[in-house]
Amino acid sequence: MNVVTYKNDKPTHRDDKLSFVLVFAPCFLLLLCAALAGQLVGLHWQEWLPGAEHKTSIFSGVHAAVYTVMSQLI
DSSP: OOOOOOOOOOOOOOHHHHHHHHHHHHHHHHHHHHHHHHHHTTTTGGGGGGTTTTOOOOHHHHHHHHHHHHHHOO
């Protein structure tokens, strides 16, 4: 008789964390550059980034915008 084994290819939490970082980090850097450019020119960069409309600091605004963009990607 043949022995059949089934392998569960369910991703681990480590794989989920790595994929999250690989998406979060580039998006964060891209949106941070856009916000810094707007800040240096003197424009209202909060209006450019989705989810960052009512944030006061650059990092909190970019953080909110990245989570908004990531939720739309998935």
